[in-house]
Amino acid sequence: MFQGKTSKPTAYLRHTFTTAPGRVFGLVCLMYFITYVDRVNISTLAPMMAHDLHLSNMQLGLALSAFGYPYALLQIAGGSLADSLGPRRTLVFCGIIWGLATILTGVVGGLFSLIAIRVLLGIGEGATFPAATRAVAAWVPSNRRGYAQGMMHSSSRLANALTPPLTVMVALWLGWRGAFMVLGCVSLGWTLAWAIMFRDRPAEHPAITAGDLAELPVIEPPRAGARAGDVPWRALVRAMMPATLIYFCYNWTLWLYITWLPSFFVQAYGLDLKHTAVFSFGVFAAGVVGDTCGGLFTDYLYRRHGNLPQARRQVIIVSMIGSMVCLLPALFVHSLTAIGIALAAAFFFLELTVGPIWAIPMDMAPRYAGTSSGIMNTGSAIAGILSPFAFGLIIQLSHSYSLPFYGPVVLLLLGAALAFHYLPSGPDAAPSSPVPVHTIGNAHGS
Numbered sequence: 001m002f003q004g005k006t007s008k009p010t011a012y013l014r015h016t017f018t019t020a021p022g023r024v025f026g027l028v029c030l031m032y033f034i035t036y037v038d039r040v041n042i043s044t045l046a047p048m049m050a051h052d053l054h055l056s057n058m059q060l061g062l063a064l065s066a067f068g069y070p071y072a073l074l075q076i077a078g079g080s081l082a083d084s085l086g087p088r089r090t091l092v093f094c095g096i097i098w099g100l101a102t103i104l105t106g107v108v109g110g111l112f113s114l115i116a117i118r119v120l121l122g123i124g125e126g127a128t129f130p131a132a133t134r135a136v137a138a139w140v141p142s143n144r145r146g147y148a149q150g151m152m153h154s155s156s157r158l159a160n161a162l163t164p165p166l167t168v169m170v171a172l173w174l175g176w177r178g179a180f181m182v183l184g185c186v187s188l189g190w191t192l193a194w195a196i197m198f199r200d201r202p203a204e205h206p207a208i209t210a211g212d213l214a215e216l217p218v219i220e221p222p223r224a225g226a227r228a229g230d231v232p233w234r235a236l237v238r239a240m241m242p243a244t245l246i247y248f249c250y251n252w253t254l255w256l257y258i259t260w261l262p263s264f265f266v267q268a269y270g271l272d273l274k275h276t277a278v279f280s281f282g283v284f285a286a287g288v289v290g291d292t293c294g295g296l297f298t299d300y301l302y303r304r305h306g307n308l309p310q311a312r313r314q315v316i317i318v319s320m321i322g323s324m325v326c327l328l329p330a331l332f333v334h335s336l337t338a339i340g341i342a343l344a345a346a347f348f349f350l351e352l353t354v355g356p357i358w359a360i361p362m363d364m365a366p367r368y369a370g371t372s373s374g375i376m377n378t379g380s381a382i383a384g385i386l387s388p389f390a391f392g393l394i395i396q397l398s399h400s401y402s403l404p405f406y407g408p409v410v411l412l413l414l415g416a417a418l419a420f421h422y423l424p425s426g427p428d429a430a431p432s433s434p435v436p437v438h439t440i441g442n443a444h445g446s
Contacts, residue, residue, distance in 0.1 A: 020207040021216065024139050025148065027190075027197060028132050029155040031091070034190050035125050036159035037166075038102045038183055039067065040258045042118075044167045044277065045176040047266050049114075052176075057263075059111050061392020064259045065385050066115040070122035072381030078127020079134070079374025080231060086200035087135035087370070090127055095191030098124025103184030106177035129377055134370035137362045139202055141215045143299070145362050146312070150295015150355030154288050157351060160258055161284035164277035217366060231371055240375040242422035243360050246316065248379035249415030250353050253323065253408035255387035257283070257347060264401055269336050279340050286344040287351040294319065295355030308363060309423065312356040316419045322349030324412035330405045350412075 042049070042064065050060050082090040101121035108114045132152065140148040170179040199205040202216050261283060265276040294315055301311035326346035329338055361372035391404045 019212055020205050020209070021139050021202070021212050023207075024198060024205075025136070025151075027194060028136060028139075029152050031095075031128065031132060031190060031194070032152050032155040033159045034187055035098065035128055036156040036258075037163050038098060038121065038187055039125065040160055040163050041102075041167045041179065041183060042105070043259045044164045044262050044280070045171060045179065046263055048171065048176045053108070053110055053114065055111060055114075056396065057267075057392045058396045060263075061389045061396075063111060063114045063118055064392070065387075065389040066118040067122040067125075068255075068381050068384030068386075068388075070119050071126045071384055072378055074123060074126025075130060075374040075378040075381050076371065077374070079130030079370035079372070079377075081127060082131035082134040082370035083231070083368055087131040088195070088198050088200050090131040091135075091198075092191055092195045094124050094126070094128050094131070095187060095194065096124075098128070099184050099187035099191060100124075101184070102187055103181050106180035106184075126381075127374070130370045130374035133358065133361060133373040135198070135200075137217070137366045137369040138200070139216065142217045142362070142366070143302075145359040146298035146302070146355045147295040149358035149362075150291050150293070150298075153351070153354040153358065154291035154295075157284055157287035157291050161281050161288055164262060164280040164284075168277045231368060236365060236368060236372050237375060239364055240361065240372050242418060243357055243376045244379040246320075246353075246379075246415045246418050246423070247357055247376050248383050249411040249418070250320070250350065250357070251380040251383035252387045252411045253327075253346075253350055254380075255384050256391055256404065256408060257287075257343075259388040260391050261343075267395075267401065269339075271336075279336075282340060283344045283347050286348040290319075290348040290351030291354050293348075294352035295359075297352065298356040298359065312360055312363070313419055313423045315356045316353050316423070317416050319349050319352035320412045320416040320419065322352070323347070324409050324416070325349075327405055327409050327412070331402050331409070 046060055046064070049055070055063070078090065078094075098121055101117055101124050104120070105114070105117050108117055133149075136145075136148055136152070167179055167183075170182055174182065202208050203213060261280050262276045265271045265279050271279065298311045298315045301314060302308050305311070323346045326342055326349060329342040330346075333339060333342070357376070358373065361376055362369045365372045387407075390407070394404045395401060
């Protein structure tokens with residue numbers, strides 16, 4: 001089920017901005033950064049928006065969760081679209097929509113218009129990560145997939161860390177409406193760069209070299225006239241279901257961080273917007289380190305013992321157990337400093353999951369990496385619908401900011417148990433697994 005070769009640690013340093021694969025990979029990382037800025041900027045500006053638009057916590061939670069509905073529905077369809085049309089056209093289309101949605105957030109007048117714009121943003125970003133995964137499957141050597149996914153998602157967590165101070169700075173200058181408009185224009189700029197610089201097939205890139213191509217996997221392109229019915233849906237769904245459930249457990253906690261953390265510091269501890277940005281930066285910066293370390297750890301374990309599925313599985317289990325343990329102080333401790341440290345440590349461990357779990361779709365089905373990662377990311381999208389609204393509802397009814405943390409503690413434990421029992425654990429898992437990799441997609445040279 002899993003494929004790959006060992007690699008030397010120094011190989012990670014070879015793809016820089018001086019090579020075509022390095023520039024493409026940098027552009028993908030930039031997309032992760034920008035999409036998360038546009039996704040979570042609303043959480044930083046939520047206190048100002050709630051005041052101006054007269055929104056309660058429950059209404060704000062409803063608006064925050066609106067992003068998740070189209071995001072969930074478009075994961076699989078968007079991934080399949082990227083597999084059939086290619087990630088270049090898919091991401092150009094997505095970039096135009098999410099950029100315009102971010103700009104339009106600056107002109108909302110109340111709850112219903114805010115919900116409508118968040119739905120539009122969810123449509124625009126729904127296919128972005130599956131399409132990017134399909135692009136990376138062709139542009140990154142197969143033995144560095146964990147590292148690549150760790151760095152890509154580290155870029156999104158860097159956005160989480162920088163968005164609070166960046167957004168506050170722009171909002172203090174232009175107001176919260178102006179901040180959304182500026183950030184939306186940046187998104188449209190990235191979309192133009194992607195259309196100019198990216199090619200679906202590395203061999204067609206004008207700056208590619210023979211040495212670059214020799215390191216990259218050769219993934220069979222879509223056949224002319226390929227239809228959605230040609231995708232082995234049953235095989236892909238069966239193979240990806242364990243990772244999808246685990247990713248739901250992971251994302252329930254993640255969405256609490258990216259949608260409610262600033263409001264948590266403001267309402268539970270009475271911090272102003274500037275101090276909230278500082279605490280949020282510290283927590284999210286820990287996630288940047290966690291994403292990078294998770295990708296490095298999973299590839300290191302593979303180099304050490306040559307067992308790729310075990311290398312993915314071990315990091316995910318340590319990640320979820322560690323995050324669960326570090327979240328426990330949030331249930332009982334009321335010191336702001338202790339809570340900040342605990343949340344940062346929990347977020348570091350949580351993010352160790354990202355590199356290995358996003359490498360799994362590329363390991364299992366490189367030809368259908370968009371579709372399979374879309375299936376897995378549906379777990380994230382469903383959590384994105386339920387988690388923000390549940391958090392707001394619990395606060396509204398209980399007037400407690402510690403009570404909502406019980407859910408993440410339970411789900412992280414469940415996610416670790418699912419990883420232990422249902423993710424493949426060794427080379428012998430491939431023949432007995434529901435879908436051997438050769439029946440899903442090929443990756444010659446990997």
